[in-house]
Amino acid sequence: MKKYVLLHKSEMAMLSGLIVLIEALTVYGSVLNADILNALIAHNFAQFMKNVALLLTVWLLVVLTEYIEGVYQEVVIQNIDISIRNNIAKLLIQKSYSEYNAKPYGVYESWINNDIQVINEQGLSPLFVVIQGAVGTVFAVLTLIKYHWSLALVALVLAGLIILLPKIFDKKLAEKNLKLTQGNERFVNRTQDVLSAFNLLYAFQTLHLLVDGIKESSKLIKTAYVNRSKFQIAVQVTGFMGNVVSQVILIGLSGILAFQRLVKIGTINAVGSLAGNIFNSLGNMSNFLGMIRGTRPIFAKYPLIDDQPADTDLRPHAKQLLTAPAVLQTKDLSFSYDAKKPILNHVNLTFLRNKKYLILGESGAGKSTLLKLLAGYIPGYQGQILLDGMSLTEYRPAEISRRLLYLDQSPQVLQTTVRNNLSLGAQFSDQQLIEALLKMKLIQSVDEGKDYLNLDIGESGKNFSGGQIQRLALARGLIREIPVMLIDEGTSAIDEQTAVQIEMALLKNPKLTLIMISHTPHPQTEKLFDKVIHFS
Numbered sequence: 001m002k003k004y005v006l007l008h009k010s011e012m013a014m015l016s017g018l019i020v021l022i023e024a025l026t027v028y029g030s031v032l033n034a035d036i037l038n039a040l041i042a043h044n045f046a047q048f049m050k051n052v053a054l055l056l057t058v059w060l061l062v063v064l065t066e067y068i069e070g071v072y073q074e075v076v077i078q079n080i081d082i083s084i085r086n087n088i089a090k091l092l093i094q095k096s097y098s099e100y101n102a103k104p105y106g107v108y109e110s111w112i113n114n115d116i117q118v119i120n121e122q123g124l125s126p127l128f129v130v131i132q133g134a135v136g137t138v139f140a141v142l143t144l145i146k147y148h149w150s151l152a153l154v155a156l157v158l159a160g161l162i163i164l165l166p167k168i169f170d171k172k173l174a175e176k177n178l179k180l181t182q183g184n185e186r187f188v189n190r191t192q193d194v195l196s197a198f199n200l201l202y203a204f205q206t207l208h209l210l211v212d213g214i215k216e217s218s219k220l221i222k223t224a225y226v227n228r229s230k231f232q233i234a235v236q237v238t239g240f241m242g243n244v245v246s247q248v249i250l251i252g253l254s255g256i257l258a259f260q261r262l263v264k265i266g267t268i269n270a271v272g273s274l275a276g277n278i279f280n281s282l283g284n285m286s287n288f289l290g291m292i293r294g295t296r297p298i299f300a301k302y303p304l305i306d307d308q309p310a311d312t313d314l315r316p317h318a319k320q321l322l323t324a325p326a327v328l329q330t331k332d333l334s335f336s337y338d339a340k341k342p343i344l345n346h347v348n349l350t351f352l353r354n355k356k357y358l359i360l361g362e363s364g365a366g367k368s369t370l371l372k373l374l375a376g377y378i379p380g381y382q383g384q385i386l387l388d389g390m391s392l393t394e395y396r397p398a399e400i401s402r403r404l405l406y407l408d409q410s411p412q413v414l415q416t417t418v419r420n421n422l423s424l425g426a427q428f429s430d431q432q433l434i435e436a437l438l439k440m441k442l443i444q445s446v447d448e449g450k451d452y453l454n455l456d457i458g459e460s461g462k463n464f465s466g467g468q469i470q471r472l473a474l475a476r477g478l479i480r481e482i483p484v485m486l487i488d489e490g491t492s493a494i495d496e497q498t499a500v501q502i503e504m505a506l507l508k509n510p511k512l513t514l515i516m517i518s519h520t521p522h523p524q525t526e527k528l529f530d531k532v533i534h535f536s
């Protein structure tokens with residue numbers, strides 16, 4: 001947390017300034033309390049009224065500053081949250097395809113939602129209370145010195161004890177917080193799973209499984225919350241005990257000093273409220289410090305990273321290789337997800353530049369796995385994969401993506417316009433985009449293009465049909481003129497006539513190396529492939 005707080009040091013300084021003002025005013029209020037009582041004892045009416053008016057003004061100022069500080073605190077918390085989420089996102093984009101997909105999305109969602117909520121409640125908000133408590137204590141102790149040094153000394157010793165005692169619960173609290181964040185990851189994942197299966201459960205009228213899923217995951221998260229609370233409340237109770245005992249000791253001491261005429265009677269009043277100031281906040285402080293320390297395992301999940309320079313330059317040796325006759329080659333390629341079940345066994349294949357390949361084979365034979373391996377998505381294979389004559393392992397992901405494009409069996413879309421879905425942040429003219437839409441038969445004429453580009457495809461592409469989404473994915477590849485396309489069932493959801501037209505367009509492109517998987521090859525296009533590979 002320290003690093004994130006330092007990133008926002010000027011905002012923190014401003015906030016601390018407001019806190020110092022509040023605490024200075026509060027302590028001044030305690031001094032005025034004593035002065036009011038002393039004026040009363042001295043029968044000085046004018047002084048009494050003056051102090052009452054002053055006390056009222058001080059409290060009004062405290063209320064006003066508290067309001068400003070409260071609102072500004074939320075601004076700072078939200079800004080820190082933005083930095084944490086930004087960092088998590090940067091960490092995620094540094095992951096490889098297989099690393100990212102090794103965890104369900106629910107885990108990442110939990111990081112940016114639940115973890116941030118825990119950080120806010122258990123880390124950042126308590127931090128501000130601790131700052132307030134520390135500043136208040138310093139002011140109060142300095143004021144106590146003014147009355148009698150022994151009051152300040154005893155207050156300091158008791159303060160130390162109150163802060164240190166609850167540390168015995170630290171380890172357990174951090175452990176329980178870690179369990180809670182992991183529990184949250186599972187919770188989001190499980191609830192997301194059943195919520196997204198509504199249509200399936202509706203079709204089979206087994207919607208009670210949705211209720212069961214939510215209930216079951218809620219019970220799991222309940223245990224994690226209760227277990228954490230056991231230790232958090234233990235810390236709170238210890239702090240509270242220290243707080244009340246210390247207040248009584250300090251008031252008792254000021255009474256003894258008053259008996260010995262070392263301080264005025266009104267001082268007891270001031271010491272009472274100063275002791276409240278110190279120990280109320282310290283009692284909370286030990287609790288809050290425990291909470292803050294408990295968030296360490298959450299921050300440890302995503303260390304603060306620097307911005308990575310964009311990976312744009314092709315290495316010189318990689319540039320020269322574009323002329324190799326075999327664009328892709330596997331040599332003795334073997335792979336299994338699970339050691340017990342080999343998927344590919346010593347596969348030797350050569351894909352020549354600008355040729356067209358059709359891969360057929362029964363379901364589960366490993367066709368998609370082969371394409372993912374060729375695209376560099378899956379590591380951990382035996383044998384060799386050569387791209388433009390050089391081992392795939394030598395390339396950076398950005399270099400591979402300039403040479404080949406893998407189009408997934410179920411293409412993904414963003415909840416935005418057709419234009420944004422095609423360009424994905426890159427610069428393309430409307431003319432280029434419209435041409436690609438025409439080639440993929442998404443529009444019939446250039447005139448339709450502009451409106452079509454502005455269409456919103458909806459959440460998960462729900463405003464579009466499966467076939468339209470497949471054609472969008474193909475158009476997205478086409479505009480980039482990537483020389484090699486690995487297409488996994490790219491036309492399976494498109495009507496036969498349109499699918500044949502699209503495949504024809506791809507097959508007739510002389511500058512494209514095409515490797516396409518199909519379950520339902522069309523007789524009209526099958527014969528135009530240079531080679532049909534039967535996978536088993």
Ligand SMILES: Nc1ncnc2c1ncn2[C@@H]1O[C@H](COP(=O)(O)OP(=O)(O)OP(=O)(O)O)[C@@H](O)[C@H]1O
Nearest residue numbers: 337338343361362363364365366367368369370409
């Ligand atoms: N990420 C994964 N983790 C573990 N096993 C996997 C994974 N992906 C695929 N498999 C398994 O690997 C085998 C081959 O899957 P793959 O998707 O490559 O087959 P396919 O030939 O493309 O099948 P289909 O034609 O049905 O798409 C299957 O048995 C599948 O269960």
